[in-house]
Amino acid sequence: MWAAWGVPVVVVGALALLFVSLIVYLWLPLRAVAIPIKGRHMVVTGGSSGIGLEIAKLAAAEGARVSLVARDERKLADAKNVVTEYCRQQVKGGGAPAQVNTYSADVKNFGSVNAAIEAAVSDSGVIGVLVLSHGISVVSRFEDQTVQDFDHVIDTNLKGNIHTIKAALPHIKASNGAPASISMFSSQAGQVGVYGYAAYSASKFALRGLAECLQQELIDRNIRLSLVYPPDTMTPGYVEDQKTMPELTAKLSGSSKAMDSMSVARATLAGLKAGNFHIYCNLEGFALSLLCSGMGPQPSLWKAMAEVLIMGVLRVVALFIQRDWYAVILQSKPKEAQAKKTH
Ligand SMILES: NC(=O)C1=CN([C@@H]2O[C@H](COP(=O)(O)OP(=O)(O)OC[C@H]3O[C@@H](n4cnc5c(N)ncnc54)[C@H](OP(=O)(O)O)[C@@H]3O)[C@@H](O)[C@H]2O)C=CC1
Ligand SMILES: CCCCCCCCCCCCCCCC(=O)[C@@H](N)CO
Numbered sequence: 001m002w003a004a005w006g007v008p009v010v011v012v013g014a015l016a017l018l019f020v021s022l023i024v025y026l027w028l029p030l031r032a033v034a035i036p037i038k039g040r041h042m043v044v045t046g047g048s049s050g051i052g053l054e055i056a057k058l059a060a061a062e063g064a065r066v067s068l069v070a071r072d073e074r075k076l077a078d079a080k081n082v083v084t085e086y087c088r089q090q091v092k093g094g095g096a097p098a099q100v101n102t103y104s105a106d107v108k109n110f111g112s113v114n115a116a117i118e119a120a121v122s123d124s125g126v127i128g129v130l131v132l133s134h135g136i137s138v139v140s141r142f143e144d145q146t147v148q149d150f151d152h153v154i155d156t157n158l159k160g161n162i163h164t165i166k167a168a169l170p171h172i173k174a175s176n177g178a179p180a181s182i183s184m185f186s187s188q189a190g191q192v193g194v195y196g197y198a199a200y201s202a203s204k205f206a207l208r209g210l211a212e213c214l215q216q217e218l219i220d221r222n223i224r225l226s227l228v229y230p231p232d233t234m235t236p237g238y239v240e241d242q243k244t245m246p247e248l249t250a251k252l253s254g255s256s257k258a259m260d261s262m263s264v265a266r267a268t269l270a271g272l273k274a275g276n277f278h279i280y281c282n283l284e285g286f287a288l289s290l291l292c293s294g295m296g297p298q299p300s301l302w303k304a305m306a307e308v309l310i311m312g313v314l315r316v317v318a319l320f321i322q323r324d325w326y327a328v329i330l331q332s333k334p335k336e337a338q339a340k341k342t343h
Contacts, residue, residue: 040128050235052133107160
């Protein structure tokens, strides 16, 4: 009896051990690291609304000095009040009050965002964490978008990140010693293309290339890059998008219901504090991130193992989903054409 089971058990055990050792060996160069936020200066672009605002609230309540950057001064002033009030409620018994400043700037314009960063650094010191949560979307078919629409999306979502990082990097490097973080907001639409998101997806996929290169260039300075991939999230921005998005976009992306912005903010903050390269927000996001792990870095040992073991199966699931999506698209097309003919 034992002899019959003994051999397979030993073989499987040895293979498992070999597998674990191999992954540990491959994983060694980019270990996970804890990034503290208490007592540090965090700059949040897009911090006046949606997910960025929730992150600012959480970080301020944990004792970070928070600088919010966005264009609209009134939204910024309201956001400052919201953060201050949130901290008053959270930090019971007269803890330290929120330290929050606001800076009006347009990330599309390097001079504008550079001035905001310089002012924030002079008010609150070197930057420990940079959260790039600004972003816009124009959701419609490629043929219905103008070249100016594309410029607006790419200039905000891609070049806005480049401009802000260019301005902030010298001040992040100056935080010498303690690990620092640069976290960019991609999207699930930055992992898979979805009907209607051509400009948006192009800008969000691009952030991944930026982050993978920057991580290699900044690892020796102890700066960790993170990419956040939220699903649809209930924010003022998304509510606007929903009013005009093509029916097909809503159908294809509507498999799961939208998350709330506080849950996405909590996932983001936990992920960036753990120095994760990919930050996902729910189980579906975890699956999508495993599937799309590609050739990027992976500081988490157990996630590296999960990628190796589960990616193939997820690819099968993904092919089924694509099959459904294309079926829905092709079914709806003749209807659209007929509708046009009747006019
Ligand atoms: N909500 C969602 O469904 C999802 C969102 N995301 C991404 O997450 C991030 C946050 O999204 P969400 O919370 O919905 O955003 P919101 O639309 O609610 O807020 C966007 C923020 O960015 C600021 N902003 C926009 N353009 C500029 C600019 N040119 N210069 C400076 N600031 C700017 C806005 O302020 P102001 O207008 O005053 O400048 C505002 O503070 C974005 O990058 C978005 O693409 C990813 C996946 C899903
Ligand atoms: C095997 C793995 C299965 C996983 C299935 C994943 C399905 C992905 C659907 C993508 C939806 C796109 C959301 C865009 C959100 C966004 O960025 C906008 N709301 C911004 O306005």
